[in-house]
Every structure is written in structure tokens, then in C-alpha cells.
Amino acid sequence: DVKRVKDYIYWLYYQYLLITCSYVLEPWEQSMFHTITVTVFAMVVYTAYVFVPIHIRLAFEFFSQIFGGQPESTV
Amino acid sequence: QKNGVSNGTVYKKTFIEHFEQAPMYVAVLTFLGFGVGTIFGYLRDFMRAWGLEKRSVAAEREQQKDFVPLYQDFENFYTRNLYLRIRDNWNRPICSVPGPQFDLMERVTDDYNWTFRFTGRTIKNVINMGSYNYLGFAETDPNALKTVGKELQKYGTGVCSTRQEMGTLDKHVELENLVAKFLGVEDAMVFGMGFATNSMNIPALVGKGCLILSDELNHTSLVLGARLSGATIRIFKHNDMQCLEKLLRDAIIYGQPRSRRAWRKIIILVEGIYSMEGSIVRLPEIVSLKRKYKAYLYLDEAHSIGAVGPTGRGVVEYFSMSPDDVDVLMGTFTKSFGAAGGYIAGKKDLVDFLRTHSHSAVYATSMCPPVAEQIIRAMKCLMGLDGTTQGLQRVRQLGKNTRYFRRRLHEMGFIVYGNDDSPVVPLLLYMPGKIGAFARRMLDKNIGVVVVGFPATPITESRARFCVSAAHTREMLDTVLNALDELGDFLQLKYSRYSKSAHPELYEETRFEFED
Numbered sequence: 001d002v003k004r005v006k007d008y009i010y011w012l013y014y015q016y017l018l019i020t021c022s023y024v025l026e027p028w029e030q031s032m033f034h035t036i037t038v039t040v041f042a043m044v045v046y047t048a049y050v051f052v053p054i055h056i057r058l059a060f061e062f063f064s065q066i067f068g069g070q071p072e073s074t075v
Numbered sequence: 076q077k078n079g080v081s082n083g084t085v086y087k088k089t090f091i092e093h094f095e096q097a098p099m100y101v102a103v104l105t106f107l108g109f110g111v112g113t114i115f116g117y118l119r120d121f122m123r124a125w126g127l128e129k130r131s132v133a134a135e136r137e138q139q140k141d142f143v144p145l146y147q148d149f150e151n152f153y154t155r156n157l158y159l160r161i162r163d164n165w166n167r168p169i170c171s172v173p174g175p176q177f178d179l180m181e182r183v184t185d186d187y188n189w190t191f192r193f194t195g196r197t198i199k200n201v202i203n204m205g206s207y208n209y210l211g212f213a214e215t216d217p218n219a220l221k222t223v224g225k226e227l228q229k230y231g232t233g234v235c236s237t238r239q240e241m242g243t244l245d246k247h248v249e250l251e252n253l254v255a256k257f258l259g260v261e262d263a264m265v266f267g268m269g270f271a272t273n274s275m276n277i278p279a280l281v282g283k284g285c286l287i288l289s290d291e292l293n294h295t296s297l298v299l300g301a302r303l304s305g306a307t308i309r310i311f312k313h314n315d316m317q318c319l320e321k322l323l324r325d326a327i328i329y330g331q332p333r334s335r336r337a338w339r340k341i342i343i344l345v346e347g348i349y350s351m352e353g354s355i356v357r358l359p360e361i362v363s364l365k366r367k368y369k370a371y372l373y374l375d376e377a378h379s380i381g382a383v384g385p386t387g388r389g390v391v392e393y394f395s396m397s398p399d400d401v402d403v404l405m406g407t408f409t410k411s412f413g414a415a416g417g418y419i420a421g422k423k424d425l426v427d428f429l430r431t432h433s434h435s436a437v438y439a440t441s442m443c444p445p446v447a448e449q450i451i452r453a454m455k456c457l458m459g460l461d462g463t464t465q466g467l468q469r470v471r472q473l474g475k476n477t478r479y480f481r482r483r484l485h486e487m488g489f490i491v492y493g494n495d496d497s498p499v500v501p502l503l504l505y506m507p508g509k510i511g512a513f514a515r516r517m518l519d520k521n522i523g524v525v526v527v528g529f530p531a532t533p534i535t536e537s538r539a540r541f542c543v544s545a546a547h548t549r550e551m552l553d554t555v556l557n558a559l560d561e562l563g564d565f566l567q568l569k570y571s572r573y574s575k576s577a578h579p580e581l582y583e584e585t586r587f588e589f590e591d
Contacts, residue, residue: 011565014565015567017508018506018508018509018512018566018567019104019107019108019506019508020107020108020111020508021107021109021111021112021506021507021508022111022508023508023511023512024112024157024160024161024507024508024511025115025160026187029115029118033111033115
């Protein structure tokens with residue numbers, strides 16, 4: 001079963017190589033390309049993790065203020 | 076998708092062509108792949124220009140660096156950076172007859188396709204899906220080649236002269252009479268080379284003041300002949316009869332560009348089967364257009380002679396038309412007859428004119444006798460004049476193989492272009508990374524295929540082109556189809572949205588028998 005999972009992961013990696021045309025590059029070019037791709041992907045994930053929940057919460061508050069509009073009681 | 080016909084009465088049988096478009100994400104990913112390749116191409120060019128990397132690439136000499144640059148255009152950039160990386164899939168030397176199977180010399184590269192070296196081994200019995208061997212006449216069977224051997228002993232190999240000086244042998248006369256009888260026309264003339272037949276005879280037929288209407292996807296030989304002739308060239312969209320009719324009407328209404336005189340001659344250049352698309356020309360509509368507007372028709376049957384039609388006489392017979400409808404019938408003997416050379420056939424006046432005015436007749440060496448004898452024996456076999464029905468059997472076998480192969484590919488879910496009856500089968504690959512992977516993996520499975528990329532096809536539509544042959548047995552085709560199935564799943568090539576069934580279960584009944 002572990003072999004099947006490893007084969008599947010290798011197949012996914014191969015698809016990535018084919019789609020981005022890094023299959024034809026020489027090894028040092030491939031390493032460079034992988035580094036850049038992984039860096040960009042990591043930055044996208046980090047930005048999403050840091051900023052998206054805050055923006056969703058603010059948007060939710062903005063829209064609920066328009067439609068609800070009741071002031072919070074301070075008692 | 077079925078194509079509707081504009082004149083419902085012109086076609087006597089259904090004309091089904093497929094040109095399916097891939098889903099949008101495929102086009103996006105193709106451009107992405109080419110973008111990555113281009114960026115790395117610029118990087119490598121930069122490194123080569125600044126001396127960070129020393130490779131033997133074509134470059135101008137030091138003294139010429141201030142001249143107009145020779146290697147800066149896109150084609151050279153593409154060749155240097157993209158074609159070179161997967162160059163090991165082309166120009167592979169073979170060392171046997173290109174029949175249904177052949178032997179390949181093994182080639183390895185140590186420096187990423189800049190140089191190759193032969194290991195000395197040969198890869199034996201690679202299934203041949205790339206040679207134009209439609210009827211299987213490329214064979215080494217001594218029985219079949221008996222007459223060819225005899226003519227070789229009698230005439231030798233060289234003719235050493237042009238047609239008009241001393242190069243017309245009795246073999247040529249015999250061959251020309253046979254070709255004329257085969258096609259059902261008055262007379263024919265044969266030339267030594269198929270490409271030269273087109274490029275040297277079109278300038279003899281048209282000149283300045285004439286109009287050439289040529290299909291978008293015509294072969295280079297037709298384009299070269301048209302350009303050499305000096306006539307005005309207008310292009311119509313591939314197999315698009317509305318576009319052709321509009322061009323004809325404009326030509327007749329407006330005449331020549333500045334003087335508004337009538338054109339001296341209007342000639343339509345089309346091919347029987349287009350070798351990159353696998354589509355068949357819409358001959359009945361073109362003939363009705365040409366009769367209405369009084370134009371001439373030049374039909375290049377390089378891939379279709381011998382390969383389509385109930386008895387192998389080409390597209391004219393495929394559409395059940397008479398050869399008198401086409402003014403100039405041209406074809407080559409390279410594809411279906413296992414020889415070399417070309418012919419032009421038509422009315423006797425036309426061929427007599429070409430005998431005196433063709434550039435090829437005046438300056439080019441004529442066909443050599445053993446090759447002429449090979450064509451004679453192949454044609455006699457096709458016509459049944461050698462006493463057997465082998466010729467007809469080969470044509471029928473080719474038709475069966477073609478239909479089977481195309482049907483299975485469509486069922487598996489690949490995008491395949493072209494008409495259902497054409498033996499040229501292009502399978503679309505689209506992404507540049509998959510071109511090299513596909514060809515290499517097929518060779519690992521002992522199947523030789525031809526993959527085609529940018530300059531010969533549009534940049535986003537790279538393809539693998541299969542040429543089905545009558546010499547392929549059902550087992551060979553099944554081997555190839557199974558390999559394609561496996562590879563299609565592994566490389567994700569099954570883009571079609573209209574496949575009938577993914578895996579047709581052939582043995583369902585016997586499976587249920589064992590379930591008690």
C-alpha cells in the first residue's frame with residue numbers, strides 16, 4: 001500500500017513537470033525552477049493564512065451592520 | 076461533430092470530419108509551458124552571450140558582430156532553446172526497410188542533445204507508425220522484387236541525363252501509359268522527385284497576371300511552386316468553401332489589382348489528403364465552384380493516391396467523380412507505391428505542353444529504371460494485371476485498419492483530427508512538455524512514432540501523427556492501441572469530451588460465468 005501511495009505521488013510530480021514544461025530542462029534549471037515555484041507557492045499560502053480570515057471577518061461585520069443595524073447594548 | 080453539407084445533393088456518401096477543440100485549461104497550460112521554456116531560453120542565451128557557458132551554438136564571427144544579426148529572430152531562438160532540448164526524437168537513423176516493423180540504431184547523448192553518439196546496438200522490430208507505407212509496398216520479399224532485380228541487372232541504376240536529352244527510356248514510356256490507364260486519363264508524365272514535380276511544374280503552368288487560390292495548409296512544395304511562378308497568390312481558409320467562393324467572386328468582379336483587367340487564368344491548388352490534419356478535400360463542391368466560375372483545378376494527391384477510394388485510385392474515385400473534372404492531377408509515388416518520384420496527368424494537350432515547357436523535364440535527371448519498375452509492379456498489382464487480387468486486398472485491408480484504428484482512438488477519448496477515412500491520424504498533444512515524453516516512452520515500448528511541433532503545426536497544437544499501413548496486422552495495431560491507452564492515462568492525454576465509452580468491456584459474458 002505504501003508503494004501505491006509513493007507511485008501516486010511520483011505521478012503527481014510527473015504531471016507537474018509535464019504541465020510546466022520543466023520536464024525538458026536540465027537538472028540545474030529544474031532545481032532553480034522548483035525553488036522559485038515553491039517559494040512563490042509558500043508566499044501565497046502564508047498571505048492567505050495571515051490575511052484572509054481578517055478580511056472575511058471585517059466584510060461580515062460590514063454587511064451585518066447594513067442589514068442588521070441594531071446598536072449593541074452596553075448594559 | 077458531423078459537418079453539415081452546404082449542397083445536400085453533391086455528396087454521395089457521408090463526409091464526417093473531426094476538429095474538436097480542447098478544453099480551455101489545456102490552452103492556458105500550453106501557453107504556460109511555452110512561457111517557462113521562453114524564460115529559460117532567454118536565461119541560457121544571456122549566459123551564452125556573457126560567456127558564463129560555452130556551447131557550440133551557431134553564432135556570427137567576431138568581425139560580423141556589427142552586421143545585421145543572423146540568429147536573433149524567433150525561429151532561431153525557438154530552434155536553439157526549445158527544439159534542441161527534445162531533439163533526440165527526430166532524425167533517428169533506421170537500418171532496415173521501413174515496413175510495418177523496422178530496426179533502429181541506438182543513440183545516446185552525453186551533453187543534453189548537443190551531440191549524439193551511437194552505442195553500436197540496434198533496437199530490433201520497432202513497430203512503425205510513422206512511415207508513409209500505406210499499401211505496404213516497402214518490402215524486401217525476393218518474390219515480389221524479382222522484376223525489379225531483373226531491370227536493375229539490365230539498366231543499372233543511373234540515367235545520367237534529362238528527359239529532353241537522352242533520359243527518356245522505354246521504361247518511362249511504359250510507366251506513363253500505365254499511370255494514365257490507372258487514373259483513367261489521356262496521358263501522364265513522370266518525374267524523378269515528388270517535391271520537384273510541384274515546385275517545377277506550377278511555374279510552367281501559371282505566370283504573371285494569373286491568380287492562384289491556394290488552401291491555407293498546403294504543402295511547402297505547392298507554396299514554393301506558387302511563389303516561383305510570379306502569379307498573385309490568395310489564400311482561403313482550410314477546406315472552407317464559402318471563403319473560396321467569396322475569393323472567386325472578388326477575383327472575377329474586381330480583376331487584377333490596379334489595372335482592373337480580367338485575370339489571365341485562375342487556378343485552385345488543393346491537396347487530396349492534408350498530411351498534418353488528416354482531412355480530405357471537399358472535391359464535389361470545389362468542382363461545382365470551378366465550373367461555375369470557370370477556374371482550373373490542380374489536385375495534389377500525394378497522400379491519397381492508392382490510399383483512399385474503393386480500388387485505390389484516389390479522392391476522385393472516393394467521391395465517385397470522373398477524372399475529367401480535375402484539370403491537373405498530380406501525385407507522388409513515394410507514399411503508397413514504395414518508390415520515389417511524382418507524376419502529372421490530365422489531357423494529352425496539357426501533358427504534351429509540360430513535356431516541352433516543364434523545368435523538371437529540361438534540367439532534372441529523369442527517374443531511374445529500377446524505381447520505375449517498382450512502380451510498374453506495384454501499379455499492376457493494384458490494378459489486378461498480375462493475375463492476383465492482392466492489390467485490392469491491400470486497399471481493403473488499409474481501409475479496415477484505418478477505420479478500426481480511428482474508432483478505437485475516438486472511443487478511448489483522445490482528440491484525433493481529420494476525416495474518418497483517411498489513413499493519416501494526428502493525435503493532439505498540445506503541451507510542449509508532453510511532446511518529448513510521449514515520443515520517448517513510446518520508443519521504450521518499442522513503437523516508433525513521429526511527433527510534430529511548432530514550425531510544421533500551429534504553436535499550440537502539437538501532435539503525434541500515425542500513418543496506418545495495410546501491412547500492419549490486427550495484433551500490431553492492438554499492441555499500439557494498448558500502449559496508447561496506458562500512456563494516455565499516464566500522461567493525461569485524453570482530452571476529448573465526446574468519447575463514447577471509456578473502456579468497452581469485451582468479455583463481459585465470460586466474466587459473469589465465473590461469478591457463481
